[in-house]
């Protein structure tokens with residue numbers, strides 16, 4: 134029965150500090166979307182996170198759920214969708230998924246590429262408990 138969810142003790146390693154700051158970010162975004170009064174409690178928060186954001190989903194969910202304890206978001210669950218990385222070749226405009234760390238165009242071999250998705254961090258949905266049907 135520990136009663137000290139301090140951010141410092143939440144992060145069990147420097148690795149998790151990253152997930153923690155991402156979780157904090159998400160919590161802030163959700164707070165901004167909440168109506169100022171009522172509307173019940175938040176049951177589920179859906180986020181899409183790019184692969185390039187380099188987060189471990191379980192770790193992020195763990196941090197988020199620990200972070201929101203005792204806040205208006207307390208008890209809500211985090212659903213994470215990973216967005217794959219997609220690149221675009223500036224040379225031949227080919228769209229492709231990078232293979233490992235080889236960030237070069239499979240079509241023309243150019244290294245001049247643009248990352249078009251996989252870096253995002255978006256809150257895509259918020260569900261409230263006690264609204265029609267619920268879970």
Ligand SMILES: [Zn+2]
Pocket residue numbers: 222223224225226227238239240241242243
């Ligand atoms: Zn190319």
